[in-house]
Amino acid sequence: MNLDALLHREPVVPFAPGSRIPWNEPGFSQRMLAEHLSQLHDRASRRFEIIDRQVAWLHHAVLEGRTGRVLDLGCGPGLYTSRLAQRGHRCIGLDFSPASIAYAKAQASAAGDACEYALADLREADLGSGFDAIMMWFGEFNTFAPNEADALATRIQAALAPGGKVILELHAASYVEALGEEPPHWSVHESGLFSDGPHLALRESCWHPEHSATTERYFVFRENSAADIYAQSTQAYSETELDAKFRQAGLVVAGRYESLTGNEEDDADLYGLVLAGDGAA
Numbered sequence: 001m002n003l004d005a006l007l008h009r010e011p012v013v014p015f016a017p018g019s020r021i022p023w024n025e026p027g028f029s030q031r032m033l034a035e036h037l038s039q040l041h042d043r044a045s046r047r048f049e050i051i052d053r054q055v056a057w058l059h060h061a062v063l064e065g066r067t068g069r070v071l072d073l074g075c076g077p078g079l080y081t082s083r084l085a086q087r088g089h090r091c092i093g094l095d096f097s098p099a100s101i102a103y104a105k106a107q108a109s110a111a112g113d114a115c116e117y118a119l120a121d122l123r124e125a126d127l128g129s130g131f132d133a134i135m136m137w138f139g140e141f142n143t144f145a146p147n148e149a150d151a152l153a154t155r156i157q158a159a160l161a162p163g164g165k166v167i168l169e170l171h172a173a174s175y176v177e178a179l180g181e182e183p184p185h186w187s188v189h190e191s192g193l194f195s196d197g198p199h200l201a202l203r204e205s206c207w208h209p210e211h212s213a214t215t216e217r218y219f220v221f222r223e224n225s226a227a228d229i230y231a232q233s234t235q236a237y238s239e240t241e242l243d244a245k246f247r248q249a250g251l252v253v254a255g256r257y258e259s260l261t262g263n264e265e266d267d268a269d270l271y272g273l274v275l276a277g278d279g280a281a
């Protein structure tokens with residue numbers, strides 16, 4: 001993209017195909033893995049001390065200390081599944097990031113953990129069945145288009161064992177709207193998520209009230225090359241909308257938690273829902 005094309009860029013439509021951030025591209029996923037494992041920030045995964053608290057809460061408060069079969073959707077490098085396996089759960093993690101899945105498999109094999117991992121796109125993957133818990137952390141549910149989220153909720157319900165629970169960490173609607181209203185921002189990097197080499201990244205975000213969604217768009221300039229453009233969309237849901245969405249999938253909200261980190265100040269932007277099959281809550 002040259003400067004003229006940048007100046008006259010088209011507005012972005014939430015969840016439009018074609019320009020998504022390529023989480024599943026090998027080079028990108030390798031750089032993303034470094035962000036997941038970084039203990040300097042909580043942008044890709046939480047720092048380990050927070051994950052330890054979340055897993056302890058899940059094991060004691062939600063699963064009542066009973067071990068079982070756990071499915072982690074968008075498991076990344078397996079930071080939750082490995083900790084749950086250490087507490088006696090048998091875990092399966094699905095993710096479409098090749099570097100994260102390779103890392104998770106290597107860790108499980110080295111530790112002898114009862115964890116299996118598979119490279120899979122959650123929009124079409126067979127989720128299996130008979131899980132005592134199915135979890136999706138860090139607002140990932142909001143990054144699926146509403147129709148994909150509906151289909152995923154239905155498949156989650158079908159993969160639950162009787163009495164099983166779903167643990168979702170969701171972005172608050174107020175956070176999604178505020179994200180879309182952030183001013184444009186540029187940054188320079190010696191290397192980073194978008195490139196191994198030096199680059200300049202322009203980020204602009206937009207709140208789309210007609211879709212209740214935010215888009216973030218990145219224009220990435222590397223030396224002597226045209227800009228690459230990436231977009232990421234995040235859907236805002238009211239509690240009523242989520243309730244209806246889950247009911248349609250045969251799930252009901254059994255618990256709502258202001259924070260799943262054990263420290264509400266950490267997480268004004270994320271909250272937790274525990275769901276159960278309807279008839280079970």
Ligand SMILES: C[S@@+](CC[C@H](N)C(=O)[O-])C[C@H]1O[C@@H](n2cnc3c(N)ncnc32)[C@H](O)[C@@H]1O
Pocket residue numbers: 023024036044045046073074075076077079080094095096097100120121122123136137138140
């Ligand atoms: C914000 S990260 C969170 C990772 C992990 N749950 C954690 O908290 O450490 C979101 C993860 O979802 C994965 N993901 C996003 N869309 C996906 C899809 N359609 N299919 C499979 N995995 C997906 C990404 O590759 C990434 O690992």
